[in-house]
Amino acid sequence: MSLEVASVRFAYRRNPVLEGVDLRVAEGGFCALLGPNGSGKSTLTKIIARVLAPAAGTVSFAGRDLLATPRREHARVVSYVPQSGATPFEQTVREAVLLGRTPHIGLRPTRRDREIVDASIERLGLAELSDRPMSQLSGGQAQRVLIARALAQQPRVLLLDEPTSALDLRYQIETLQIVRSVTREEGVTALIAIHDLNHAAHFCDQAVLLDGGRVVADGPPAEAFDEALLSRVYGLDVRVSRGAAGVEVRPAALEPTPLRAGTAPKESA
């Protein structure tokens, strides 16, 4: 059982953006989708989420063609956290999260649906805000509501498009920890578009690097992060170090400058 994207092509009008993308994320895997601005990460997540239809290629999960699955069934399998989401402003946090249950709900939400919603709200640290209108949230709080909504959907595949971009450091880490535990403990397959290479290396077990709409690296972060490749793709000289704490990427300009000859502090006699 895995999420598989094969030979996916996409163009906005005449502007080709994905040029034959292949990737496979094992069930329960946590995959980082990396690449510079404009490399096609959002477009690819939107195709898997069925916000956009590809010009060619296939997307499947557990062997099932996700592009041909009826929408409601697709929504039971795949949930998607967009880069920024429009929720009607008069909605409360709880109402917004309840929307995640839509593909599962019959005529009206059951007590179980409400329990799942409350658990998601609690998990994202939103309990105190649950009756607050969405219009009165900060950007980061609203982003956490979208994540809670996606979890309340209880998907098999979780797609997140830069879900931590508006979050402070604590919530960035907590959100990535939550997604990792959802993958490890519940076997959910997660694909996250993310800019922070070090967070990707720390939390994800697979890194896929896009450049100009093509996959240029795919593997465990420690293997996929190649100094020369990252420097070329990002147009910035970077250093990759591998230590006990894992792989780390830093701009070369931020490396400590070696002491020049003659500048070493003299030992006092």
Ligand SMILES: Nc1ncnc2c1ncn2[C@@H]1O[C@H](COP(=O)(O)OP(=O)(O)OP(=O)(O)O)[C@@H](O)[C@H]1O
């Ligand atoms: N609605 C659109 N119409 C036309 N072109 C678009 C549209 N959305 C994105 N593009 C273009 O498609 C390319 C890929 O965009 P995409 O948003 O997928 O990149 P990304 O890797 O997610 O970038 P970022 O890191 O900046 O979020 C870019 O050149 C972008 O300008």
